[in-house]
Amino acid sequence: MVSRQQSSRPGGHQSPTAEQPSLSISVTDPVKLGNGVQSYISYRVSTKTTNQEDRGPEKIVIRRYSDFVWLHERLVEKYKGIFIPPLPEKSAVEKFRFSAEFIEVRRRALDVFLKRIASHPHLRSSEDLKNFLTADEEVWAMEKARLLGGSVFKKNPVDFLQMFKEVQTKVTDVVLGKDKPLEETDSEYEKVKRYVEVLEEHLSEAQKQSFRLVKRQRELGQALSEFGKAVKSLGDCEGGPVGRAFSGLGGQSDILSVKLQLQAQELLMKFEEPIKEYVRIIQSIKNVMADRAQAYRLQKDLSEAFKLKELNLEKLRLVRPDKVAEAEVEVREMKVQSDVARARFEDIVRLMAQEMERFQEEKAKDLGAILQDFARAQAQLAADTADAWRTLLPELDQCSAEDMQTLQPSS
Numbered sequence: 502m503v504s505r506q507q508s509s510r511p512g513g514h515q516s517p518t519a520e521q522p523s524l525s526i527s528v529t530d531p532v533k534l535g536n537g538v539q540s541y542i543s544y545r546v547s548t549k550t551t552n553q554e555d556r557g558p559e560k561i562v563i564r565r566y567s568d569f570v571w572l573h574e575r576l577v578e579k580y581k582g583i584f585i586p587p588l589p590e591k592s593a594v595e596k597f598r599f600s601a602e603f604i605e606v607r608r609r610a611l612d613v614f615l616k617r618i619a620s621h622p623h624l625r626s627s628e629d630l631k632n633f634l635t636a637d638e639e640v641w642a643m644e645k646a647r648l649l650g651g652s653v654f655k656k657n658p659v660d661f662l663q664m665f666k667e668v669q670t671k672v673t674d675v676v677l678g679k680d681k682p683l684e685e686t687d688s689e690y691e692k693v694k695r696y697v698e699v700l701e702e703h704l705s706e707a708q709k710q711s712f713r714l715v716k717r718q719r720e721l722g723q724a725l726s727e728f729g730k731a732v733k734s735l736g737d738c739e740g741g742p743v744g745r746a747f748s749g750l751g752g753q754s755d756i757l758s759v760k761l762q763l764q765a766q767e768l769l770m771k772f773e774e775p776i777k778e779y780v781r782i783i784q785s786i787k788n789v790m791a792d793r794a795q796a797y798r799l800q801k802d803l804s805e806a807f808k809l810k811e812l813n814l815e816k817l818r819l820v821r822p823d824k825v826a827e828a829e830v831e832v833r834e835m836k837v838q839s840d841v842a843r844a845r846f847e848d849i850v851r852l853m854a855q856e857m858e859r860f861q862e863e864k865a866k867d868l869g870a871i872l873q874d875f876a877r878a879q880a881q882l883a884a885d886t887a888d889a890w891r892t893l894l895p896e897l898d899q900c901s902a903e904d905m906q907t908l909q910p911s912s
Contacts, residue, residue: 524619525549526634528612531604541565542604544611548634560635566591568633569611571645575629576618581792581845582852583624584860586617587781602766606774613778621859623852683798693857694790701783708780711773715765722761729754742899749896753889764882771874775867786860793849800842807832807839 530545548560569588576585589610618624632644729751736747814828 523549523551524625526612526615526619528608528615531608533599540599541567542599542607544608546615546634562634562636562641563638564633564641566607566611568641568645569614572629572633573614576624576627577788579627579629580623581796582789582849582856583621584782584785584789584856585624586614586621587778587785588614589778590781602769606770609770609774610778683801684794685797697783697786697790701780701787704776704780704783708773708776711768711776715768715773718761718765718768722758722765725754725761726758729758746893746897749893753893757886757889760882760885764878767878768875771878772871775871779864779867782860786856789849789853789856793846793853796842796846796849800839800846803835803839803842807835810835 525548527547528544529547531542532544533540534543535541543563543565546562546564549558551558573585573588576583589607618627618630624630632641636644731751732747732754733751736744736749736751738744739747810828810832814825814832817824817828
């Protein structure tokens, strides 16, 4: 299955500046490869750039969905505090995996995913993104294997400490009967959390209703097609002026049926799917909020641990001078860990504030474009519907006139 599609709506497109090289990415040409359960879809990822450090102005590589997943996970792991653009979900139903519609929906979503990364001031310079966009298939496979080969034992000490503290906190909460872990009490952050919660609720409802609208349009298109067949058959049976009128009605019904089906597809691609993407973006924001909560608890725990070690050091100076040197080392190490955790939390807070501002700007622009597309599509459909039925009126008027003549008594 091969199709050559134009790239979709650029998510968060950013114009190049004098300081920043342009980076244009498109995902095209979905191709089904393999057989049976081993089947998958590959995509051609084309990149054009003005960056003089890159090898040539254009690069084309072949990637599959699992490669996009790998890139997403790498970015999530390395860029804490940043809203990583979401990926389209996998199909839960096996029979839909290779349908033309599903493949095109996914292609568009992957295209937007890469465009959002390429327009992001931090993510666009990622070495992982560069490898994804430029590495030949053999090099790419080796790079993935090398990075996936890193085990948990290669994590740095702060990561290990974080894992330990998370387990310790959970155990303590269970033992003490705490209902909730330690959380921030910042009033402005509480407003952000409430806003995200309400926005997710409304976006989810809008996506749900847009799904129903697309389904309804398709059903109406199919109903008009069946109606057209029925009245055409009636016209053939009736004959004469009335028969011609019924045939004309059936013909216009067929035309409108096709237009409704096309418009339903456009609604899916330009309204339902973009809204669904924003539902996924909200989940990305919530993931950053979870990272922030985790970082907050860790830096608080380490700060308290540092204070306790300082108190213990003061006691040892009085009662166990022989233990002071060892305790001083522990205090210094704990101080470093506490400072690192606090800096990490502050970085997440700072980056999240910047990301919320970017999110609001992109959301306003993207949703505005989505609503414009929706309004234009509805206006065009209304005009097409009116034109279709309007063309029947002269024929119906003529039919009525001829019928009246046949009813008049002959002189």
